[in-house]
Amino acid sequence: MKLYFLLFLIVFNFKNTHAQSAKMDTRKLLEFYETQRYGDAARYLQSIYPEDTGDVKVLTKIAYCNMMAGKLPEAEKNYLKAYAIQPDNLPILFSLAHINSRRGNIVNAKSYLQTIIGLDSLNFNAYKQLAAYENKPESKVNLLKKANSLNNADPDTAYDLAMAYHALKQYQPAYEVLKTAIASDPENYTLQQAQLSVSNQLGKYQEVVDTGEKLVKNNTDPNIINEMGKAYFYLKEYQKCADAYKMLEELGIQNEGTLYYIALSYRELKDDDKAALYAQKTIDEAISDYTPIYYATLAGIYENKNQFNDALEAYKRGLTFGNNTLIYYRLGLLYDLHIKQPKNALTYYHLYLKNKPEQEKEKEQIAYAKARIASLSGVKQTR
Incomplete structure (x- = not known):
């Protein structure tokens, strides 16, 4: 109606x-x-x-x-x-800014918003929208500060400004912005959750725990648990820290940092077996599946520069993170063609084939490795 x-x-x-x-x-x-x-x-x-x-x-x-x-x-x-x-009609200017934004013409959208500010220097929405298009952290903060000064209770602006301050590691201003906005809307869980990270950075650990324990009753968001885990650790509540981060592990969303805190917590609790287990898990989590490829790339660069010993070291370092057919093949070539050690070349050609390279994708390399094995099998190693 x-x-x-x-x-x-x-x-x-x-x-x-x-x-x-x-x-x-x-x-x-x-x-x-x-x-x-x-x-x-x-x-x-x-x-x-x-x-x-x-x-x-x-x-x-x-x-x-x-x-x-x-x-x-x-x-x-x-x-x-x-x-x-x-030309001074603000609703028309806002509509033109909106249309250009939807069409991806950010330059025009910003121009219309700047025109609005020129006509009305206290227009909250113009500053707020203009900040969304700003990529430079300092400029973004300045626009959001202006918008926030015009309406410090607006939750979206407060959140964006706090995150912009956080990106610049300006944690105290971020905390104050959120504190003011939360005072106007005490049940705004988004703002309270954003404040957890800032509070941790400022060492307000008990505040993080108190707020976090209230928030998880309504929403067991992993980010909340993560911040609580940090606070528990620095409050020396090591069992609670380990329990919090193990919840994330059970959800399959652990990372290097959460596993590391579990390892440190068990160490402080004198549970060396669990501490060692999680220290190893931390190491495993920190290693990317692509790490061997990165080392292979580095080694290839050394080869191009005729720095064969450096290339050899890089390839072997890559193998410490797991078997890799590419590295085995490249080591075979390196020993065979540049370092002139046929016995080592044979070893790595065999390892290449043993680790089952993709038959169709690597058929040329497979054929070459087999041919070199046949050729080198009767050759004594030379130095």
Whole structure:
């Protein structure tokens, strides 16, 4: 009923304003709005008003309907006509910024927002939206600070500003921004969760635990548990720290850091067996599946520079992170063609084939390795 009344007022006002120049079926237009058939509404309005109309209300109404229908080029065309007539009209400028943002033209979107600020230096929404397009951390902070100063209770702005401060390692300002916003909305769990990380950075560990324990009753978010785990550790509540991070492990979302804290906690609890177990898990987690490939790449660079001993060391270092057919093959080539140690070359050619390289993908390498094994088998190692 409320929506119907609002739509009726819009159409009634629009009809009264333009009754002298066109006959409009109010009921039909209202039906288009109610059923969200904005494309039909735009076509209907265009059918009863001349294309060259200079009436800003008509132009913006048609533009709005096209924008809501997703016809952004048509919407922009009509808004630009209206903008040419009223260049200081803030709603038109916001609409143009919105359309350009949706179309990916960030330069134009920022330009319209800057124009708004030039007309209204206290426009909260313009600063807030402009900050979203800013990539430079310091500039982003300055825009968000201005928006926050105009409305420090807005949760989205407070959150964005706090995160921008956090990225710059300015934890105290981030804490104060969140504290003010939370005071205006004590049940905003998003803001409270954001404050956990900042509080940990500031050493407010008991506050993290108190807030975290309240939050997990409503939402067992892994980020909350992660922050609580850190706080427990620094409060020397090592069993609680280990238990918190083991919850993440059970969920399959452990990482190098969480496993490391478990290892340290068990060490402090004098449980050396579990400490050793989690120390090894930490090491395993820290090793990327791509680490051998990285070393192979480094070794290849050394080969290009004819630094064969460095290449050899890099290849072998890569193998400490697991078997890798590429490295075995490259070591075979290195010993065979550059270091001239046939016995070692044979060893690595055999290891290459033993580790079952992909038959189709590596058929040329497989054939070459087999040929070299046959050729080198009777050759004594030379130094």
